[in-house]
Amino acid sequence: MVDAVTSTASPRDARQTPDIDSPAPTGPPDQTPRPPTIAAPRWWQRPVVRDVGVALLFLAGAAAVLSGLLRDPNGRWLALNPEDQTLYEWFLAVDTGFWSGEVDLVTDRLNAPDGVNLLTNTTVIALGLLFTPVTWAFGAPVSFALIATLNLAGTAFAWHLLLARGLLLTRGAAMAGGALCGFGPGIISQNNSHLHMTAQWLTPVIVWCVLALARSSRPDQPRTNAWWTASFGLAAVVTVQIFIGEEVLFLTAVTLLLVTLGYTAARPRLARRLAPRFVGGIVLAAVAALVPLAYPLWTQFFGPQGVRDGIFSASYFSADLASWPAFSALSLAGSPGAADLTTGPAEYNAFVGWPLLALAVACAIWQRRDAAVATCGAAALGMALLSLGPTVVVNGHRTAIPGPYALIDGAPLVDGALPMRFALAALPLLAVIIAVAIDRAAAARRPLVRYGVPVAALAALLPAAPLPLPTEARPPLPEFIAGGHWRQCVPEGGVLVPVPLATPPEPGPMRWATAAHATFGMPQGFFIGPYGENGTGTMGIHPRPTSQLLTKALDGEPVTVTPADRAAAQEDVRYWAADCVALADGTAGGPEARVVLEQLFGPGTRIADAWTWRL
Numbered sequence: 001m002v003d004a005v006t007s008t009a010s011p012r013d014a015r016q017t018p019d020i021d022s023p024a025p026t027g028p029p030d031q032t033p034r035p036p037t038i039a040a041p042r043w044w045q046r047p048v049v050r051d052v053g054v055a056l057l058f059l060a061g062a063a064a065v066l067s068g069l070l071r072d073p074n075g076r077w078l079a080l081n082p083e084d085q086t087l088y089e090w091f092l093a094v095d096t097g098f099w100s101g102e103v104d105l106v107t108d109r110l111n112a113p114d115g116v117n118l119l120t121n122t123t124v125i126a127l128g129l130l131f132t133p134v135t136w137a138f139g140a141p142v143s144f145a146l147i148a149t150l151n152l153a154g155t156a157f158a159w160h161l162l163l164a165r166g167l168l169l170t171r172g173a174a175m176a177g178g179a180l181c182g183f184g185p186g187i188i189s190q191n192n193s194h195l196h197m198t199a200q201w202l203t204p205v206i207v208w209c210v211l212a213l214a215r216s217s218r219p220d221q222p223r224t225n226a227w228w229t230a231s232f233g234l235a236a237v238v239t240v241q242i243f244i245g246e247e248v249l250f251l252t253a254v255t256l257l258l259v260t261l262g263y264t265a266a267r268p269r270l271a272r273r274l275a276p277r278f279v280g281g282i283v284l285a286a287v288a289a290l291v292p293l294a295y296p297l298w299t300q301f302f303g304p305q306g307v308r309d310g311i312f313s314a315s316y317f318s319a320d321l322a323s324w325p326a327f328s329a330l331s332l333a334g335s336p337g338a339a340d341l342t343t344g345p346a347e348y349n350a351f352v353g354w355p356l357l358a359l360a361v362a363c364a365i366w367q368r369r370d371a372a373v374a375t376c377g378a379a380a381l382g383m384a385l386l387s388l389g390p391t392v393v394v395n396g397h398r399t400a401i402p403g404p405y406a407l408i409d410g411a412p413l414v415d416g417a418l419p420m421r422f423a424l425a426a427l428p429l430l431a432v433i434i435a436v437a438i439d440r441a442a443a444a445r446r447p448l449v450r451y452g453v454p455v456a457a458l459a460a461l462l463p464a465a466p467l468p469l470p471t472e473a474r475p476p477l478p479e480f481i482a483g484g485h486w487r488q489c490v491p492e493g494g495v496l497v498p499v500p501l502a503t504p505p506e507p508g509p510m511r512w513a514t515a516a517h518a519t520f521g522m523p524q525g526f527f528i529g530p531y532g533e534n535g536t537g538t539m540g541i542h543p544r545p546t547s548q549l550l551t552k553a554l555d556g557e558p559v560t561v562t563p564a565d566r567a568a569a570q571e572d573v574r575y576w577a578a579d580c581v582a583l584a585d586g587t588a589g590g591p592e593a594r595v596v597l598e599q600l601f602g603p604g605t606r607i608a609d610a611w612t613w614r615l
Contacts, residue, residue, distance in 0.1 A: 054175060055157045061183060062152035065191070066145060068471035073145035074138075079472040080345035084193035086507045086514075087526050088124070089140040092147075094518040095128020096135050105299045109518045110510070110525040111541060112495045112576050119246075119300035120307045120537075121528050122196040126243040140514050147195055154201035156182020159428060162204040166211060167372070167432075169439040176457060177435030180356075180464075184427045185328035188466040189348035196245030197424070202237055203252050209234035210256055213285075217277035231281040235288035242293055247417050251425040258382045259429075262375040307530050307537035310415030314405065317343060317418040318389020320396065324423075325354035333463030340396060342420070350387055350423035352430070355460035360430045363437035363453075373433050380429035387423040478584035480610035481512045486520070489580035489612045495521040497576060499583040499593055500554050501547045502526060504540040523547070523576045546572040546600070553596045554589035561599040569600040573615050581613040 069076060077085050094109050108115040118125060124147075128135070131143040160178030163169045169177070181187075181200075190197040213230035215221070241249045264271040290297075301308045323341040327333040328351035342348055364377040388403040405422075408414045434457055441453035480486055490496040498509040507526035513519075524541055532538040543551070545568040553559045573581070581601065583594055586609075594611055598604060604611040 050171065051161070054160055054171075054178075055153070057175075058153040058156040058160075058178070058182060059149075061156075061179075062149045065152060065183070065188065065466050065468055066149045067468050069145045069469070070149065073141040075473060076471045077141070077474040078192050079470040081192040081194075082472075082474065083505070083507055083526070084346065085144065086510055088193055088195050089144050090507075090510045090514045090518065090526075091121070091123040092128045092131065092135055092140040092143050093514040093516075094118075095123060095125055096132045096517055098125070098129055099132050105296060106304045107518075109513060109521045110527055111305075111529060112521040112523045112578075114529070114541075115305055116525070116527045116529065117300060117303065117305035117307070119296055120305065122245060122247070124195050124199065124244055126240055127195065127199060136517065140517075144195070148191055148193075148198065151195065151198040151201065152182050152187065152191060154182075155187065155198065155203075158201040158204040159431065162208055163432070163435050166204075166208055167436070169435055170442050172454070173435040173438035173442070176438055176461065177431040180431040180434065180461065181428045183466055184431075185331050185351045185353070185464055185466070186349040186424045186427055188330050188469075189328060189346055189351075190424070192346040192469060194346055197248060197421070199244045200248055202241050202244065203248065203428070205237050206234065206241070206249075206252055207256070209237060209285075213281040214274060214278055217274045217281060219273055219277075227277060227281055231284040232288055234281075234285040238285070238289045239292055242296070247421065250413065250417050251422065254386075254422070255379060255383060255425045255429070258379040259375050262378045263371065266371045266374060305529050307528055308412075309537050310417075311528060311532075311537040311539060312418055314389055314409050314415065314419050315391065315398075317347070317420050318391075318393060318403070318405070319350040319387040319420040319423050320393045321388060322395045323348075323350045324352055324384065325357055326351050327353045327463060330467055330469070331463065332465045332467065334467075347418075347420055349420045350384070352427070353460075353464045356430070356464055359456060359460040360433050362456075363433050367433070367437055367440060370436065373436055376429040376432045380426045380433070383422045383426040383429070387420050387426070389419040475508070477511060477515055478586070478609050480582060480584055480608040480612075481515050483608055484516075485608040485610075486512070486516060486580075486582070488607050489582060489614065490520050491579065492519045493521075494579040495523070495577050497523060497573070497578045497581040499550055499581060499587065499590075499597065501543065501550070503543070523578070544572045544575070545569075549600075550593055550596060553593040554587070556589055556592065559592070559596050561596060566600055578615050580615060582607075583611045585609040 063070060069078060090110070094107055097107070097109075105118050106115045107118060110116045127147055128143075131147060134146060135143045156178040158178075159181035160174045163177045164171060164174035167174075187198055187200070209230050212226060213234065216224070216226035216230055238249065241252075300306055320341040323338070326338050326341055327335065328348040329336055329338045329345070330348060331351070331353070333353065334351075338348065338351060339345070342351075360377075360380075364373055367373040368377075382404075385404045386408075388405065390403055390406040390409050392399050392401040392403050403419075405419050437453055438457055441449050441451075444450045444453075476482075486496065496512070498512055500506065500509065501524045502509040502522060503524060504526045509522065510525060513522055524543060524547065526540060528537055528539060529541060530537060531541050545565070549559060549561075549565055549569075581597060583590055583597060583604075587593070594604065597611070597613060601613040601615070604613050606612075
């Protein structure tokens with residue numbers, strides 16, 4: 001059987017996408033014709049060398065997109081979503097604690113004293129562990145900038161490898177498909193601080209494992225280790241992906257389910273032959289993955305600070321139907337008006353653009369007899385429809401038309417994913433359709449097809465090409481933190497109360513802990529926790545009385561401190577187990593807040609550029 005994963009056949013000889021039901025060679029080995037002798041390729045023509053060249057090309061493209069951030073990671077941040085960047089830099093800082101023995105999945109370094117469940121929040125633990133040396137040496141902002149860059153390049157390259165080695169497409173077709181997967185409008189938009197969504201470089205590996213499992217499940221396939229390798233390989237990759245981003249894994253699973261159902265409908269006889277061993281392999285992979293994941297998943301959903309429900313509105317976070325043919329504001333052909341069709345600059349998920357949509361539809365019609373193309377087209381349509389949410393929205397107007405998502409709205413696990421992000425999973429499916437069309441055109445006899453399809457693809461892809469993400473200077477850290485003077489106020493592992501306290505809309509004080517590698521804890525913060533009605537999930541926590549009093553002073557409201565306020569302040573710092581309160585110079589409303597703090601805790605002590613109160 002032609003194995004699409006390991007075959008060394010020339011891509012141009014593959015006129016049809018290698019399929020799991022490709023005929024196996026028959027006859028004894030001595031009757032198999034010998035291939036013609038081919039001269040050894042020059043060093044620059046070797047596949048590995050070309051792969052390195054493609055990887056460097058994608059890396060250069062990713063560096064161009066993140067150029068503003070890479071020039072000065074510690075001095076600049078992404079202008080369109082600095083709040084989430086602050087959050088993810090804190091995640092990367094707290095993840096370093098795993099190397100120093102702090103392996104608890106519920107950290108006490110935020111939301112003191114209750115803490116934060118790391119898996120309930122998208123803490124990208126695997127990435128934090130991998131980049132711990134960089135974080136320790138250069139700081140979390142540098143790790144963030146490198147991960148954001150490598151996520152784009154790695155995703156594009158991984159899809160390129162799957163298309164080139166798994167589907168045996170030509171190098172140009174695989175590069176075009178990989179570029180769309182790694183630099184498409186949706187993933188570029190998510191790269192505004194959503195590291196867990198742009199780390200999609202394991203998705204092609206998951207697809208590879210599923211394809212290998214399907215091929216090794218044929219009844220006429222010789223019993224080898226391929227079935228076991230695919231099953232356990234799938235379990236290993238899924239396990240790692242859980243600690244990078246569960247939402248990407250969920251979207252991948254839904255997409256593969258739609259593809260499997262579509263392929264079953266297209267090839268029912270083959271599906272019946274494959275089903276026993278294929279389903280058995282999936283079950284084996286699930287059981288093998290649950291062995292290392294049982295405790296983490298229990299902690300996430302049933303452990304301390306765990307949340308079992310989604311906190312975001314499916315109706316609000318749904319894709320506008322008009323956004324699909326529109327151009328992202330972050331692309332070459334984009335316009336600022338596109339912002340009216342989505343919830344924010346990090347959610348341009350469905351903005352494929354009409355030329356790319358038209359190209360994908362034309363390519364799907366042209367190659368409709370190809371089972372892989374037909375299946376990808378149907379799955380892409382399914383994911384696009386799911387992205388529309390419970391009710392269809394057109395140009396900002398919510399219609400009465402129900403969307404397919406209404407059938408699964410509120411189901412367990414489903415409500416943890418935003419409907420509009422289903423559009424992200426449609427992008428690789430469109431990329432496969434277009435890449436297969438480019439590959440077929442390269443072998444076409446008619447010049448109009450051979451040259452017309454690549455030119456049309458280039459014309460459709462260029463308007464969707466990304467612009468560099470805008471950046472701006474980030475506020476400097478106080479010398480109290482940057483110079484390590486905080487150690488005179490709070491011991492490592494203690495609790496520091498910054499003024500103001502961090503909240504989801506204003507998480508800036510969390511940068512203090514990030515700069516100190518999260519070696520001290522803080523009350524409140526930007527996180528998901530079980531603080532809603534009946535323990536449902538919420539973003540952040542309701543501020544305690546002292547936090548509310550200080551917020552009023554910082555906002556310029558007149559504050560009269562009463563004995564009740566002093567008693568509440570003492571109760572609050574005891575609840576937080578706080579060691580120190582700190583107010584840095586330059587804080588908006590700082591002088592007014594200092595007066596309130598002195599009335600609550602007495603005269604402050606000057607340390608570097610901050611007023612402090614030891615408790």
